[in-house]
Amino acid sequence: MQALLLHGGRVIDPANGIDEVCDVLVRDGRIAAVGRLQGGDVPGDVERVDCSGRLVLPGLIDTHSHVYQYVTGRFGLNADLCGVHSGVTTLVDQGGASCMTLPGFRKHVIETSHSRVLSFISAYLVGGLEGHFYPQLYRPDCADIAATVKAAKANADVVKGIKAHAELGGFARWGTEVMQKAAAIGEQTGLPVYIHFGQLWPEPEEGGMDVDPDSIFTQVVDLLKPRDVLAHPFSRHPGGFVELNGEVHPLVRDAIERGLKVDVGHGSHFSFKMAEKVLSAGIVPHTLGSDMHGYNTSVPAPAGTPEEHEHPDEEHMFKGTSRFSLVSAMTSMIALGLSLEQVIPMVTVNAARMVGMSDEIGSLGVGRVADISVLSDESGRWLMRDNEGTEVIAERMLQPVFCLREGRRFDATASILPIPEVA
DSSP states (O other), X not given: OOOEEEEEEEEEEGGGTEEEEEEEEEETTEEEEEESOOGGGSOXXXXXXXXXXXXXXXXXXXXXXXXXXXXXXXXXXXXXXXXXXGTEEEEEXXXXXXXXXXXXXIIIIITTOSSEEEEEEESSTTOXXXXXXXXXXXXXXXXXHHHHHHHHHHTTTTEEEEEXXXXXXXXXXXXXXXXXXXXXXXXXXXXXXXEEESOOSOOOSSSOOOOOHHHHHHHHHTTOOTTOEEEOTTBSSSXXXXXXXXXXXXXXXXXXXTTOEEEOOOOTTBOHHHHHHHHHTTOOOSBOXXXXXXXXXXXXXXXXXXXXXXXXXXXXXXXXXXXXXXXXXXXXXXXXXXXXXXXXXXXXXXXXXXXXXXXXXXXXXXTSBOOEEEEEEEEEEEEEEOTTXXXXXXXXXXXXXXXXXXXXXXXXXXXXXXXXXXX
């Protein structure tokens, strides 16, 4: 494999304390050198890539993706569409695979993708199916603790956590029973449990329990351990970080002090208004995932998709009109007032810690596999909006240009990437 020199970009590697304009030399698919390289440091046959004015970062890690394509209904997107062709080298699939379907996920997604794909295995037997249409698939009887623990331990190279739900509809049906099972799986595997907060499924039309949305966070946090992940802090739906009175839940800060982590999990329910409330309270998420899936991304429905799945009505909770990606989610965080230096660790070193792979990914350490993301970084004025219709002005716009995955170049050509709108 020919040597490659990424020359003259702003190299930012929080894990190694690097933030300077310099070079990255890649040889045989690994990082050979980082620094201001002189002629004698560079092989004669090197291919030079001018990265002037661009950001050269450790390969981006998307902590919340849905890439069990075809198996999880409309949710599953193509891994490389969300991954290397969007400038992202590692994807963490959140709950697509279960103890029953993990072998297929390994065979048909992990082993066939150019992107590195990891799994937070579902706590439920059915994995990431159409729960919002068929919530009975996610009742307590559909969670098998022993089987899920066995699957996770036997596939430790790819299973890096457990996905669970703490949503209004589920609590109205089953209370905390499902969450108790998910927490038990996390305890027995020693893996982090990733919790979806906010409305996911509709509440039952009849026979459900009355649930105070503000009580859900309290009940769930009591079940969790350090390193477990609280997702969707900026959700527009009730039952999460922001109480019905508009104030941040008083236990959020306590949970973080106990060692729990916060992941943005952008998604179509991301709210700029809620984000401002949470950030104003001094709560900065540790990691950033895109939460893109087939309901909030413009991709064709597979043949045979049921009518109500193919054309969800205007009130569908996953419906999205604003296109986004992991990199555009980074731009959103900056538009909300976070610095670039705060955001980059969310998608590199912090994300690597979340999946327990700090010794492999998330940095530009010499000798490591050459997973590298190169982004453009422009100044100007762009309009960004969420699905509530709230608009903000971004004065800094990041976009993926290309990435290296194990030293191989992939240009950011994904059809789902958002097109910036000039303000």
